[in-house]
Amino acid sequence: MYMFRFLLLFLFLDNVCLSQDVTDYYLHNRTPQWHEVIEYYKKLDKQFPQAKLFTEGTTDVGKPLHLFVISSDGDFNPVSLHQKKRLIWLINNGIHPGEPDGIDASMIFAKNVLSKISSEEYKNVVICIIPIYNIDGALNRGCCSRVNQDGPLEYGFRGNYQNLDQLRTLPIQV
Secondary structure (H helix, E strand, C coil), rough: HHHHHHHHHCCCCCCCCHHHHHHHHHHHHCCHHHHHHHHHHHHHHCCCCCEEEEEEEEEECCCCCEEEECCCCCCHHHHHHHHHEEEEEECCCCCCCCCCCCHHHHHHHHHHHHCCCCCCCHHCCEEEEECCCCHHHHHECCCCCCCCCCCCCCCCCCCCCCCCCCCCCCCCCC
């Protein structure tokens, strides 16, 4: 697991100069806490006009659920994006915050995309990232709930505030 985290880190490092605050987590066998993840996306929102962090409702423990959107032309209106026929990518992280690799990799991925946003590569794509879906489980951190997991030192819990597995409760439309 720990080696997989490093592989993800180096996979997304191409042509990107990441700030010490991101790489520090990996160097110290850590994964960011919920408030650190949200602060990171807030910084990207302020730094890049092509990024916006939205708040969409609250969880069982009263914390806001966030959606981070990257749009090359700074258009965040769903109707307008549909009219422009933009492809929408949704990355949903932290359904099981005890498996933090996606949360960590998406932070690096967002910075990587925003550093290249002027290229043609992302012209017709809008990237939507849910930083952490199961915030309740992310706030319930510990070291020992997953017996076969090798790192990080602390991580979230699978269940939410009601101890429900979020993967089994996601609404699915066909």
